[in-house]
Amino acid sequence: MEASGAPREARARVARLLGIAAYLALAASVLSLLLVGAVPKGRGLAVEIAAGLGYVALALLSLQLALGARARRVVNALGLDAVLLFHRQVGLWTAAFVAAHVVLLAVAEPWYVAHLLDLSASAPRALVLAFALMALLLLVLVPRQLTRLRIPYEAWRVGHGLLAVTVVGIALWHVLTLGRSSATPAKQAAVTALVAVPAAVLVASHLLRPLMALRRPWRVAEVRRERDRVWTLVLEAAGHDGLRFQPGQSVWLTLGRSPLSPRQHPFTIASSAASPGRVELTIKELGDFTRAIGRTPAGARAYLAGPYGAFALDLRSPRPLVCVAGGIGVTPMMSMIRTLHDRGDRRPVLLVYASGAVDKIVFAQELDDLARAMDLRVVHVIESPPPGWTGEGGLIGRELLDRHLTDRYEGAEVFVCGPEPMMNVVERALRDRGVPGGRVHAEHFVLVGSRPPGRRSTREEHIRVLSAGIALILLVAVLLVAAVRAAPAGSADQGGLSVPPQLGAAPS
Structure with a gap:
């Protein structure tokens, strides 16, 4: 049975590679529209590059809608934190492509950009385009400063979604009404489909799926107090068979009579999958929603989306289990340990659990009981140990892990x-010990807001490199398509600048 874990890792790698390939293909496919039909005369290389960047930016914006839909197949293959980190990084590259699109046009055809933004020529058009640029800037910058700006999560979530849909709609309108490269009905239909399909996925996720939850x-x-500011919300299925999940997975919780409420928050399941x-x-009290969890009345209605x-x-794999947790990060580990106990699984389990103080240990008594009932060893690491404490103290580091990661x-x-700082140290220590990356699983709780200080995690670095690689490939594709389109007119376009034609069609 030892081999059962290896196929799962192999399948996960294949799924990731196929997902990346599909994403690239979808983002680059829009460039094929520029290779079909006649090339507008009098356009140089700079204008063609700007057009290609605009098309790719529209494709990326559309795919951002799909990523925001939280498709379970995608999230369960890659991880929710990975999908959101990728969403954030691609947002930066999308904004960069839009900026390059505008700058290149301003350099190659300054008269045209000035005309588009001229209030006297068309105030609605100028205001809409200016709003779209400002909205895109807000979409990229605000999530990185959410905590510092003290914006409520629900307000950000609704505002972010509305702004994103608005920006994509304006971008589509820009291409359909002002673009010389999408003037035919067939091209306009293709561009519209590029936006309509991800938008439909988003609507299904945030409207149809919650409506289906009404039946479950x-x-x-x-509502049980675990420690100061830490509560356990116990939910029972009302008239259905419940939720089948894998230990460690999470759900989105909505409290109240309607699953359409914007007050929907992600939490890791702590209970047994059995x-x-x-x-x-x-749940630990951290924001407005979580601070009210302790006041939730018994009998209240709730809805879950997931897992x-x-x-x-x-x-299915009999491999030993090692869990390294800090603070409330122990919740997915509790689901794993409780599940193994309920199934009678006898594999060796090690839990290295960091807490700020002894009185901040969550599930202390239950962990002691579980350690006596199964092959579980719990190592408590107290950051500020009291006098007489004989266990581990300080912070989790390489030496501490070396002491406890025995041959068992x-x-x-x-x-x-x-x-995050603890996770960075642990991931680096495991890598130095030669633990294969495929057997190290990390869950990052920082989904929105500013990233805490410290080194980026291994996963974040990988996603940054991946998104940069995708952006580079798309840029190369844009340059190749632009070179093909500009070649026929290259000797007669006056250095790449077009003479002002009718002021109604954009180089896109």
Whole structure:
């Protein structure tokens, strides 16, 4: 049975590669429209590059809508944190492509850009285009400063979605009404489909899926205080068979009578996967929504969307399990440990659990009980240990891991979840120990807002490199298509600048 984990890792790698290839193909396919039909006369290389950048930017904006839909197949293959990090990085590159599109046009055809933004020529058009540029800037910058700006999560979520849809709509209008390269009905239909399909996926995700959730409500059975500012919300399926999930996965929770409420938040499931009709979410008070969790009345209605995430234990593999958790990051580990206990699984399990103080340890008594009932070893690491503390103290580091990762845990699946600085240290230490990256699973809780100080995680670095690579490939494709289109007119276009034609059609 040892080989059961390897095929899963191989399938995950294949899924990631296929996903990247599909994403690239969809983003680049729009350039094929520029290779069909006649090339407008009098356009130089700079204008053709600007046109290609504009088309690719529209494709990327459309795909951003699809990423925002949280398709379960995509999220469960890559991980929710990876999808959101990729969404954020691609947003930066999309803004860069739009900026390059505008700058190149301003250099090659300054008269045209001035005309588009001339209030006296067409105030509505100028204002709409200016609004779209400002909105795109807000979409890119605000999520990175959400915590500092103290914007409520729900307000950001609704505003971000509305702005994104508006920007994509304006971009589509810009291409259809002002573009000389999409003047035929067939091209306009293709460009419209490029936007309509991701938009439909987004609508299905945020409208149809919540409406379907009306048939699968949950009831709040109990609200249990675990520690100061830490609560467990116990939910029971109301009239259905519950939620089948893998230990470690998460759900989006909506409290109230309507699943369409914007107050929808992601939480990791802490309960055993062996009891799909009873889901427990352990939540720390951090914002307005979570601070009200303790006041949720028993019997209140709730809705769950999910399960989501690739941060999940493969129950078919007998490999040892090593969990490294910090603070509330222990919740997915509790789901894994509880599930193994309920299934009678005898694999060796090591939990290295960092807490700020002894009285901040969540699930302390239950972990002691589980350690006596199964092959579980719990190593508490107290950042500020009290006098007389005989366990580990300080922060988790390489030496501490070396002491406890004994031969019993050779070949283990390693799950890491907690504060970003701790995760960076642990991931680096595991890499230095030679633990294969495919057996190290990390769940990053920072989804929006400014990133905490410290080195970027391995996953974040990989996603940054991946998004940069995709942007580079798309840029090369734009340059190649532009060279093909500009070649016939290259000797007669006066150095690439076109003479002002009728002021109604844009070089896009």
